[in-house]
Amino acid sequence: MLSYEKCKNGISIIIPNHNGEKVLKISLISMANQTFPKDMYEIIIVDNASIDESLKVIEQVAQKYPKLALKVIRLNKNLGYGRAINIGALNAKFELILASNNDIIFHPKYLENLYRTYCYSKRIDKKIVAAQGLHMYYPDVNCIYNAGGLISLLNGRYRFYGICLTWKEFSKIMRWAHRGETKFSYIAFPNGAGALIEKEFFLKVGGYYRLYFSGIEEVDLGLLIHLLGHHIIFIPSAVQYHIEGHTLGGRSTFIPHKLFLILNGFFIYSLSFYDVLHFIQYYFAYALALLMIMILSVFIREKNLVWVIIKTLITNSKIKRMVLVRRSKILTLQKVSLNEIFAYFRTVQRYVSIVKVISSFFVEILYKNYRKYMECAR
Numbered sequence: 001m002l003s004y005e006k007c008k009n010g011i012s013i014i015i016p017n018h019n020g021e022k023v024l025k026i027s028l029i030s031m032a033n034q035t036f037p038k039d040m041y042e043i044i045i046v047d048n049a050s051i052d053e054s055l056k057v058i059e060q061v062a063q064k065y066p067k068l069a070l071k072v073i074r075l076n077k078n079l080g081y082g083r084a085i086n087i088g089a090l091n092a093k094f095e096l097i098l099a100s101n102n103d104i105i106f107h108p109k110y111l112e113n114l115y116r117t118y119c120y121s122k123r124i125d126k127k128i129v130a131a132q133g134l135h136m137y138y139p140d141v142n143c144i145y146n147a148g149g150l151i152s153l154l155n156g157r158y159r160f161y162g163i164c165l166t167w168k169e170f171s172k173i174m175r176w177a178h179r180g181e182t183k184f185s186y187i188a189f190p191n192g193a194g195a196l197i198e199k200e201f202f203l204k205v206g207g208y209y210r211l212y213f214s215g216i217e218e219v220d221l222g223l224l225i226h227l228l229g230h231h232i233i234f235i236p237s238a239v240q241y242h243i244e245g246h247t248l249g250g251r252s253t254f255i256p257h258k259l260f261l262i263l264n265g266f267f268i269y270s271l272s273f274y275d276v277l278h279f280i281q282y283y284f285a286y287a288l289a290l291l292m293i294m295i296l297s298v299f300i301r302e303k304n305l306v307w308v309i310i311k312t313l314i315t316n317s318k319i320k321r322m323v324l325v326r327r328s329k330i331l332t333l334q335k336v337s338l339n340e341i342f343a344y345f346r347t348v349q350r351y352v353s354i355v356k357v358i359s360s361f362f363v364e365i366l367y368k369n370y371r372k373y374m375e376c377a378r
Contacts, residue, residue, distance in 0.1 A: 007119035008095035010040035011111060012199070014088030016081050018048040020102035023243050025057045027104050032065040036111035042069035044091060045102075046084040049077050081192060082208030082217040089202055097202060099195040099218075103243040105138055113180050114196055114238035120182040121233050129230045130197045130221075132190035133238025134173065142170045145242045148187030148234035149222060150349050153278060153342060154285050155266060156189055156219030157349075159234075176237040184233040188345050189222020193242055197221075201230070209268065209326070211319055215258070216265025223273055229335035256304040263290070263312045264319075271323045272330060278338060 013031060017024055024045075031043055045058060055072070062070050073087060085099045096118070098111075107113075110133060118131050135145040142165045146158030165173070176183065190196070195218060205224060208217040225232055263286075270282045290309050297305035 005119055005123075007122050008115075008198070010042075010094035011036075011096045011098050011115060011196070012088070012092030012094040013041060013043045013098045013100055014085050014092065015043065015045050015100050015102050016048055016084035016088075017045050017050060017054055017102045018078055019050045019052045019054065021050075021053045021057050023103040024054055025061060027102055027106070028058070028061040028068075028070075029065075030104075030106040030108075031111075032061065032068045033108055034106065034111045035109050036115065038067050038069070040094070040115075041111055042071065042093060044071050044073065044088040046073045046075065046088045048075055048079060048084055080213035082212045082214070083210055085192075086207035086210070089199055089207055092199055095199055097197055097199045099192055099197065099208075101193040101242070104193055105241040105243070107177055107239040107241075109177055109180060110238050110240055113177060114235055116180055117182045117184055117235045117237065118196060118233075121184050125231060127229065127231045128233055129201045130190050130195060130225060130232040131184070131235055132187070132194050132196060132232075133240055134234075134236045135191055135194060136239060136241050138241035138243050140164070141241055142167070145244055146191050147236070148185075148232070149189040149191065149219065150345050151188040151219065151223055151341065152345065152349065153281060156216075156222065158191065159187065173236060173239065177239045179237075181237040183237065184235050186348075187222075187232050187234045188226065188341075188348075189219050190232055192218040194240055195221075209272070211268050211322065212265055213261055215261045216269055220265075220269050220272065223269075223341070224330070226341050227273065227330065227334045227336055227338075256308050259293070259305070260308045260311055260315075263308070264315050267312075267316045268319065268323055271320065272327050273338065275338060 015024075015027070028043065034041070047054060055074075058070065058072055062068065071091075073091060075084070075087070079087075085097075089097050096115075098114075114131065114133055118128075121128050121131070132148055134147055137143045137145050144160045144163045144165065147160045149156050149158055192215075205221075205228070209220055212220065222232060266286065270279055270286070274282055290312070293305055294309055297303070297309075
């Protein structure tokens with residue numbers, strides 16, 4: 001049994017899956033080998049109409065690890081990431097849900113450290129309702145995928161995205177993970193690949209907004225949490241590795257269907273939350289981004305990007321009325337102003353930017369010295 005105080009009865013891990021046979025097995029095995037008590041977590045796989053061997057992979061893992069609480073919800077249609085998480089949450093038996101991905105490899109102490117620190121933080125700040133751990137790339141395990149998100153007027157961005165750690169820095173994080181350090185800091189939104197959220201709160205606000213298919217829903221939820229007067233934390237000792245871009249086809253933003261989801265998502269996000277002045281500023285930048293993509297499509301002769309812009313504008317006009325209805329509901333519940341939230345995270349962003357510049361500077365110096373050493377060795 002756990003040697004620390006329990007604050008919730010356990011964690012329901014929800015994994016949306018769509019044709020993930022190549023990555024799902026290693027993800028489930030890493031979850032089966034957690035140090036967290038088996039009776040305090042379950043895995044709910046919401047299968048978005050897969051046509052590969054995903055279900056066979058799940059059966060193999062279930063047979064190999066009979067003590068693992070594993071259930072599958074099969075959908076007849078691909079409903080996207082957010083709606084799959086919502087369905088999983090409705091079927092979750094524990095008080096905490098972990099919105100995850102099928103391409104995540106979990107450190108053996110991930111759940112234990114996540115739960116331990118979350119319970120510790122709740123004793124300090126009762127307004128905390130969500131958290132995330134440290135996401136590293138895979139196979140580049142020393143490079144940070146993200147350490148939580150920050151929100152600016154124009155968008156949400158990941159902290160320390162793409163920074164590769166030195167061996168000394170990476171070893172320090174691994175020691176934190178091994179010891180189960182209860183360090184935490186505040187963030188604007190948790191990444192969708194590993195967002196720990198109190199189920200009651202998640203369902204009360206309607207879960208991830210249904211008009212998002214994949215992407216931006218975590219930025220949306222993060223801002224909503226802050227507008228309602230609650231907080232989100234980052235837990236560095238809870239480490240996971242992300243085979244990023246598997247489901248959407250790669251890391252590039254300019255994959256046509258991925259670009260459409262991002263652009264349409266940010267339209268929904270800004271119209272849902274921003275007051276008139278902020279929305280005018282945001283929409284000017286949004287229109288400029290569409291124009292720049294159109295110009296880029298001409299230079300690189302990529303017709304698909306033009307169709308992305310056309311499809312985005314058509315979709316924006318179709319969903320506008322639905323989003324405005326949601327907006328009116330949010331305004332009646334809002335407890336904290338946008339200006340307060342943006343002012344706070346502008347300050348945090350400046351700090352993160354300074355750390356990132358300093359880190360990049362030292363990495364460059366180390367790389368130059370390494371090259372000199374190798375040349376001398378020859």
